[in-house]
Amino acid sequence: MEIFPEKLKKIWNVWEIRGLVLSSLSLQVILILFGSRRKTNRAILIRVLVWCAYMSADWVATVCLSALATKDADPEDNSSRSTNSLQAFWAPFLLLHLGGPDTITACSLEDNELWLRHFLRFLVQVGVAIYVYLRTWNNSILLTYLAIPVFIVGIIKYAERTWVLRSSSNERLKHSLLTDPDPGPDVAVILEQNVQHRLKKDTKLAMVVPDEDIKSEKDYLVQGNFLFKRFLYLYTGLILGFYERNDSYSIIHNKSPEDAFKIVAVELGFMYDKLYTKASLVYSCLGLFIRCISLCLLSFTLYAFAAIIDKHPYQKIDIMITYSVLVGAIVLEVYAFILLIFSDWTKAGHNPLRSATCKSCPPHSLLNSRKRWSAVMGQHDLLSVCLKNGAKCIRVHKFFGIHEKLEKFNYKTSAEIQRMLKEKCDKIKDDIYFASSCKELLAQRGDYVLEKWKLLDEFSWCTVDVEFDHSLLLWHIATSICYYNDSIKGTTKNANSRYEISKCLSDYMLYVLVIRQTMLPKGIGEIRYRDTCAEARRFFKQKELSSDNAIKGACRKLLEVDVSSLQLLEDIKGDRSQSVLFSGCILAKKLENLEMEMEFEIGYEKK
Structure with a gap:
């Protein structure tokens, strides 16, 4: 047949x-x-x-x-x-x-x-x-x-x-970035000849681009290209010399937030082309x-x-x-x-077509004003995800081992980067010139703002005393609860307010933890996230909560749970689960008791 x-x-x-x-x-x-x-x-x-x-x-x-x-x-x-x-x-x-x-x-x-x-x-x-x-x-x-x-x-x-x-x-x-091995001066010969040898230090600056305000599209491209070449060293695990760090900083430090983001967009565009296209x-x-x-x-x-x-x-x-x-x-x-x-590449480099391109393409032409990046940041809201119904054909997805991947990307959203957030980044960059300052900044988890309000001792249990992914999940849950709870009062309507920026940054950090895990230090963040989602889904199912419209009601129900202390919570849970759902509720209650301005400034600055 x-x-x-x-x-x-x-x-x-x-x-x-x-x-x-x-x-x-x-x-x-x-x-x-x-x-x-x-x-x-x-x-x-x-x-x-x-x-x-x-x-x-x-x-x-x-x-x-x-x-x-x-x-x-x-x-x-x-x-x-x-x-x-x-x-x-x-x-x-x-x-x-x-x-x-x-x-x-x-x-x-x-x-x-x-x-x-x-x-x-x-x-x-x-x-x-x-x-x-x-x-x-x-x-x-x-x-x-x-x-x-x-x-x-x-x-x-x-x-x-x-x-x-x-x-x-x-x-x-x-390998392409490494220079030929340098054995240095021949010490044996110098000592034998008893000749005083003076080491010459190269004091020539690596600055090849103007550090003044950007006046044309060409300045964006040249400065972005300069930073891209330095970024290649960091990407491959190499380090920059003092003068290269100094020159890179001099490009960014006096730029407006808009200009700084445009330069970084050009830099990352070059990096994308280098890794994914035939640009090289x-x-x-x-x-x-x-x-x-x-x-x-x-x-x-x-x-x-x-x-x-x-x-x-x-x-x-x-x-x-x-x-x-x-x-x-x-x-x-x-x-x-x-x-x-x-x-x-043609307009910023030394390509033979560069001069012809610059003459034939006016500064404000369509080709010059094209979009260089998405200008959005990924978002992932744990509470919203847990309130939604599971995907259809879930057994088929699990059989092929793609259930979790589909679930992550199905619930991923995007948010446009607001001007206030750019200004926040601009404020931070003014304080990170020295290597010691960079290390201090990377080591902090909101210590600065907590010290400012004299609350570091009270909130150390959810910052410095726990692992990074643990702290991230705690503050994400607390931020979501406070945000939706305060939205009922109408205090989060302004898109550029600290409320919105705090929520946006909180959702972005969870997006990084869940979907871009390689960007964070190794830990058990995925296990904590899964256990927290499992507990949240069970709680919402018991309270018969579902769909997006119930998010505010879900936050109220979480706040109604009578968990007075962390010790009580640990005694009930033990070591069986890594869920931090109700620990986040405890943090949210503590933040709710603060003044409203203080509450979201802590969340805003901590991110």
């Missing part, structure tokens, strides 16, 4: 390779259009679309090459041989697709670390493509020779991607040369193909597909070239 009817098999055999080639081209279009959107757009739809396209692109091209390698033509059928020779011409275009667009080479940082595996795949795929090409070699067919320039472009593009993945790996990135190669003289050669070779191939195609009896559908992949390759190259010309 056949599963698929014979007619369906014939249709599949006819359209298998054609469909795969068109699918591969479509995936390249998606990647080049949306690959870099992740940097500025946090929409889950775009992220899922890019992830699916990235994961599918290599697979589709590989399957298509395999199909071409195993397809045999009927030796007595001229039409079949012609179809095979034209379809074999698509093999170098698949190498071009495997090279990927300039806007995305890695979907995650782990992809860069797997560059050696990608290099092996590169060798195999190039070998398969050459095998397909040699199988259909025919000296009498001009199309055979026309594939050579496309092969050159395809192999270069694929090799580019492998080289960029290697260059962006943490080990190679760190494309924005160089070699990259520019390769783009020009690729465009010329593809244009020549299109012109030559149009000139000879009428002399051979190929099927119209195959001719149309060939035109599609040729034109598609050229359009993608032109689009990538336009992005290259008007990129921040």
Whole structure:
């Protein structure tokens, strides 16, 4: 018994390779259009679309090459041989697709670390493509020779991607920043010669950018590029010298909050491009040369193909597909070239196109004023999450082991960064110039504001006396309860008020704890979070509370629980659970007893 009817098999055999080639081209279009959107757009739809396209692109091209390698033509059928020779011409275009667009080479940082595996795949795929090409070699067919320039472009593009993945790996990135070993002065020779040797200290400042107020877009780019190059050292685990720290600080310390955030946006934009795109190669003289050669070779191939195609009896559908992949390759190259010309790298670096770009692109043009980052911060509210009903098909999700991941991202929200928050960051940066000040700031958990109000001893049990993730959860729960409780009184309506900023920062810190765990010190934060959620869900279920509308009522119910002391709570709970739900309620009650101004200033300053 056949599963698929014979007619369906014939249709599949006819359209298998054609469909795969068109699918591969479509995936390249998606990647080049949306690959870099992740940097500025946090929409889950775009992220899922890019992830699916990235994961599918290599697979589709590989399957298509395999199909071409195993397809045999009927030796007595001229039409079949012609179809095979034209379809074999698509093999170098698949190498071009495997090279990927300039806007995305890695979907995650782990992809860069797997560059050696990608290099092996590169060798195999190039070998398969050459095998397909040699199988259909025919000296009498001009199309055979026309594939050579496309092969050159395809192999270069694929090799580019492998080289960029290697260059962006943490080990190679760190190695590229290290200078040659310096043995220092030859002490033995100096002592033998009894010559007084005076060590020369390099007092030259590393400052290469103006530290005055920003007056143009160019200043943002130059200063952001300078900070990016210093940030690379910190990213790879190296340290900055005194003068480099001094120069980096001099750029930021006298800037307004808006200017400082714009510079950091440029800096992180450069960092994103370095790690996830072909920026390390494309924005160089070699990259520019390769783009020009690729465009010329593809244009020549299109012109030559149009000139000879009428002399051979190929099927119209195959001719149309060939035109599609040729034109598609050229359009993608032109689009990538336009992005290259008007990129921040070109305008900030020493690229040969820099002067032409600056002249042709006015300071206030659309290309200069584009968005560089999302300007939002992730949010995660524990109480709101626990009040919502669980996702549908939860058993299916648990079976595949994706339940917790889907739950985290399903309840994640975003909040726009307000001006008052930027001013808060600006206030902090004025106090962190010296290394000792930085260490003190990082070691504090709200000590400064508690000391200001003479409350450090009273609240030390939820700050310095517990682990960081424990303190974070306590203050998040207390902030949420106080916020929703005070919102009933109408004191949290102003979006820029300290109430809103405190809640925004509290939700952001929980977002970091739950979803971006690598940004925080190691601990049992995830276990505490899960236990706290379990206790909160049980409590809300007992009180028959659910849906978003019940959040204020849920906070009131939590405050009504008669837990007078931490000792009583510990005696009841023991060591069985790491939940801090009712410890957070105790903290909320203590904050509620303070004056309203003091209550949210503590929460605002502590964050």
